[in-house]
Amino acid sequence: MIRQLIEKIQKTKAPVCVGLDPMLDYIPEHVLKRALDEFGETLEGAAEAIWQYNKEIIDHVYDLIPSVKPQIAMYEQFGIEGLKAYVKTVKYCHEKDLLVIGDAKRGDIGSTSSAYAAAHIGKVKVGSKSLSSFATDFLTINPYLGTDGVKPFVDVCKEEDKGLFVLVKTSNPSSGEFQDRLIDGQPLYEHVAQKVVEWGADSMDGTYSNVGAVVGATYPEMSSVLRKLMPNTYFLVPGYGAQGGTAEDLAPCFNEDGLGAVINSSRGIIAAYKQDKYKKIGAENFGEASRQAVIDMVADINRVL
Amino acid sequence: MIRQLIEKIQKTKAPVCVGLDPMLDYIPEHVLKRALDEFGETLEGAAEAIWQYNKEIIDHVYDLIPSVKPQIAMYEQFGIEGLKAYVKTVKYCHEKDLLVIGDAKRGDIGSTSSAYAAAHIGKVKVGSKSLSSFATDFLTINPYLGTDGVKPFVDVCKEEDKGLFVLVKTSNPSSGEFQDRLIDGQPLYEHVAQKVVEWGADSMDGTYSNVGAVVGATYPEMSSVLRKLMPNTYFLVPGYGAQGGTAEDLAPCFNEDGLGAVINSSRGIIAAYKQDKYKKIGAENFGEASRQAVIDMVADINRVL
Numbered sequence: 001m002i003r004q005l006i007e008k009i010q011k012t013k014a015p016v017c018v019g020l021d022p023m024l025d026y027i028p029e030h031v032l033k034r035a036l037d038e039f040g041e042t043l044e045g046a047a048e049a050i051w052q053y054n055k056e057i058i059d060h061v062y063d064l065i066p067s068v069k070p071q072i073a074m075y076e077q078f079g080i081e082g083l084k085a086y087v088k089t090v091k092y093c094h095e096k097d098l099l100v101i102g103d104a105k106r107g108d109i110g111s112t113s114s115a116y117a118a119a120h121i122g123k124v125k126v127g128s129k130s131l132s133s134f135a136t137d138f139l140t141i142n143p144y145l146g147t148d149g150v151k152p153f154v155d156v157c158k159e160e161d162k163g164l165f166v167l168v169k170t171s172n173p174s175s176g177e178f179q180d181r182l183i184d185g186q187p188l189y190e191h192v193a194q195k196v197v198e199w200g201a202d203s204m205d206g207t208y209s210n211v212g213a214v215v216g217a218t219y220p221e222m223s224s225v226l227r228k229l230m231p232n233t234y235f236l237v238p239g240y241g242a243q244g245g246t247a248e249d250l251a252p253c254f255n256e257d258g259l260g261a262v263i264n265s266s267r268g269i270i271a272a273y274k275q276d277k278y279k280k281i282g283a284e285n286f287g288e289a290s291r292q293a294v295i296d297m298v299a300d301i302n303r304v305l
Numbered sequence: 306m307i308r309q310l311i312e313k314i315q316k317t318k319a320p321v322c323v324g325l326d327p328m329l330d331y332i333p334e335h336v337l338k339r340a341l342d343e344f345g346e347t348l349e350g351a352a353e354a355i356w357q358y359n360k361e362i363i364d365h366v367y368d369l370i371p372s373v374k375p376q377i378a379m380y381e382q383f384g385i386e387g388l389k390a391y392v393k394t395v396k397y398c399h400e401k402d403l404l405v406i407g408d409a410k411r412g413d414i415g416s417t418s419s420a421y422a423a424a425h426i427g428k429v430k431v432g433s434k435s436l437s438s439f440a441t442d443f444l445t446i447n448p449y450l451g452t453d454g455v456k457p458f459v460d461v462c463k464e465e466d467k468g469l470f471v472l473v474k475t476s477n478p479s480s481g482e483f484q485d486r487l488i489d490g491q492p493l494y495e496h497v498a499q500k501v502v503e504w505g506a507d508s509m510d511g512t513y514s515n516v517g518a519v520v521g522a523t524y525p526e527m528s529s530v531l532r533k534l535m536p537n538t539y540f541l542v543p544g545y546g547a548q549g550g551t552a553e554d555l556a557p558c559f560n561e562d563g564l565g566a567v568i569n570s571s572r573g574i575i576a577a578y579k580q581d582k583y584k585k586i587g588a589e590n591f592g593e594a595s596r597q598a599v600i601d602m603v604a605d606i607n608r609v610l
Contacts, residue, residue: 108410
């Protein structure tokens with residue numbers, strides 16, 4: 001699976017994914033109003049609004065990018081109706097030939113992790129049938145429970161040729177509270193990184209492993225160390241743009257082959273029409289603002305590669 | 306919320322929750338067949354089977370226990386249809402006056418954690434309405450991202466009088482891989498425990514905080530230390546029974562007031578009819594086997610209190 005992502009990155013010259021994290025207050029008034037007029041102030045109405053919003057953005061950016069990263073929490077908050085919009089979004093992205101990274105940060109013990117893996121990147125057996133549900137290409141997972149919580153995901157990756165990104169060093173301000181604490185002279189995130197290499201050693205797909213890592217853009221000096229510790233691990237990098245990470249901060253996430261990282265931007269792309277820079281495009285043309293923001297983001301990143 | 310749980314524990318004399326984790330291979334043949342005959346070998350058929358299975362168990366145990374703990378992964382694996390069965394199960398448990406601990410182990414950065422909190426224990430704003438979705442009373446969460454990933458959950462707990470159980474020391478064999486590593490001479494799980502106390506200090510509900518901790522039954526010597534470190538924190542304790550934890554292992558999880566812990570058993574209760582001990586009750590009476598298993602579990606635990 002990581003090989004497919006790399007091919008798409010090389011084709012589009014865009015090592016990015018667009019974070020489809022539709023908060024209601026990002027959605028232009030006219031889109032929201034239309035949905036709520038039709039379905040009322042209900043979970044169904046909210047779900048319709050986020051789906052219409054996503055669709056417009058996807059239609060405007062799909063040819064520029066290799067991948068998207070829907071954050072499932074933003075759909076889950078609207079319950080079953082929200083998750084239907086998640087499924088619809090994943091399907092639509094696949095129709096547009098985009099790879100989909102499900103940002104779910106799931107993680108539990110053995111049989112429970114197996115169930116999550118089946119839900120998101122695998123299949124579940126019902127009688128004689130094998131059925132899939134959320135059907136993304138990649139999934140983000142949490143390592144706190146250790147190997148027996150992670151292995152079921154790795155197993156499904158192998159069976160189904162899917163990919164993972166394991167949280168190593170996250171982009172948020174308090175990520176260091178536990179992740180940076182020193183164990184035998186090394187921060188916890190480096191210990192996790194070593195495990196990620198171990199977990200992924202048997203899932204190589206070309207030069208890189210299908211088991212990747214989440215490494216925040218906001219701590220470039222740590223990215224640099226992690227890049228060396230995990231030479232064959234692809235990084236999913238959140239934190240660019242709205243969270244404060246700059247293109248210069250991203251450089252250490254890449255290998256010398258210009259590969260090794262896919263940079264996410266959510267708000268910076270999907271709510272671009274709200275930024276001063278793109279305001280003149282107008283809220284009614286929010287998809288075009290997102291397109292321009294993708295073009296600018298890709299140029300900004302390629303500048304440092 | 307924790308006060309409500311304690312009252313129910315005192316009323317039932319049962320410091321337990323039944324883990325509603327319906328794997329298809331736990332479900333008696335006649336229940337599964339009926340559902341698949343009606344809906345085919347589909348996600349809908351599987352969802353109907355787990356709902357019918359849950360209902361029968363709840364009907365047989367609800368008067369004996371204070372709480373249940375559905376593991377959302379076991380529903381999520383059947384996609385939207387599975388999650389509908391989760392919602393139905395939560396509602397039905399509430400009708401039967403049970404408190405529901407949603408075992409979801411969610412965790413992310415700020416606004417994303419807020420969305421998860423809204424989904425599971427809070428409400429989401431849609432226009433002028435505040436709507437709830439999964440609507441459990443408690444939620445399990447993952448601390449790996451630190452305070453700014455946890456605080457949104459704590460905030461919702463305060464607004465809505467709900468509860469949390471933060472993963473501290475999990476019951477699985479490889480939980481020690483990261484959780485037991487020493488930082489300044491103390492294992493990581495103790496550092497997490499100190500943070501749990503801090504996060505919960507402002508959410509006291511009687512003698513205990515609404516911010517609880519997950520502490521596995523399988524490491525009793527660690528439970529003992531954690532009990533002292535977190536005197537006013539309720540423990541949700543997995544690992545009893547099928548995972549190997551005995552009643553003796555549980556004793557250190559309780560305070561001298563006989564309170565402080567709620568012990569979970571999943572397979573040991575819901576698939577009791579498969580055990581040699583209850584086999585004579587028969588698969589067709591699986592609910593009665595579950596009832597007997599609850600009675601035996603409660604007696605076993607009260608023996609060490």
